[in-house]
């Protein structure tokens with residue numbers, strides 16, 4: 001059986017993160033072309049960038065719901081759903097049988113972590129050549145009312161649920177950087193020695209630090225993952241070198 005590839009497109013690479021829901025349609029067109037050419041069995045996840053992070057921050061979604069911020073559930077979800085429609089549209093224009101899936105509809109969190117997340121229909125879809133396109137989202141939370149679940153958290157959950165061993169995250173940097181140079185492999189002990197911080201733009205899910213936390217947990221569960229510059233999506237899909245970082249459980253061999 002063909003292996004399922006999980007690819008996350010960072011919000012920073014499909015939107016202009018300094019603006020307000022500024023979608024980079026040219027970039028989406030380019031990425032869709034790479035996916036169409038390599039035609040993997042694929043689950044796509046994307047981040048929110050400027051379509052969701054500004055709303056999540058404005059309505060303080062990660063503080064939990066109170067009497068003031070309930071409308072933020074709608075506004076945050078609407079913003080990232082707009083981006084999801086654009087991603088699905090670009091893929092479909094490239095001839096890919098893509099369909100949008102919204103975590104708000106099928107997930108429940110507890111204290112910011114996914115407590116339940118239905119994935120069986122996603123496996124069915126990939127078996128029929130459909131590319132499900134999920135995204136970081138606002139999700140109802142049994143302890144906080146609501147929270148933001150990042151695309152990075154979804155990636156790790158999907159990889160475990162679908163048994164995927166090919167997990168890639170395309171972002172706006174060449175990989176995890178130390179003094180401007182890519183660190184080719186990191187495990188938990190190496191990560192502790194690096195300066196890994198948040199994003200330079202509005203980001204409520206921890207930027208690169210949040211990403212590495214999720215991916216180290218995935219590595220602990222036995223699956224390595226790859227972080228690379230978005231210009232290397234085609235190379236990741238083809239299995240050729242992407243020049244980025246591999247997050248792994250093992251140290252440098």
Ligand SMILES: Nc1ncnc2c1ncn2[C@@H]1O[C@H](COP(=O)(O)OP(=O)(O)OP(=O)(O)O)[C@@H](O)[C@H]1O
Nearest residue numbers: 010011012047049171176177196197199200207208
């Ligand atoms: N050591 C580091 N190496 C690389 N990037 C780092 C590092 N520390 C912090 N960063 C920041 O992390 C950013 C990437 O994380 P970010 O969350 O913005 O990416 P994304 O996944 O593309 O976006 P989104 O969360 O919207 O999906 C980089 O642009 C950089 O500013």
Ligand SMILES: C=C(C)CCOP(=O)(O)O
Nearest residue numbers: 047048052136150151205
């Ligand atoms: C802010 C929202 C709605 C989702 C965040 O997902 P991420 O961009 O993958 O961190």
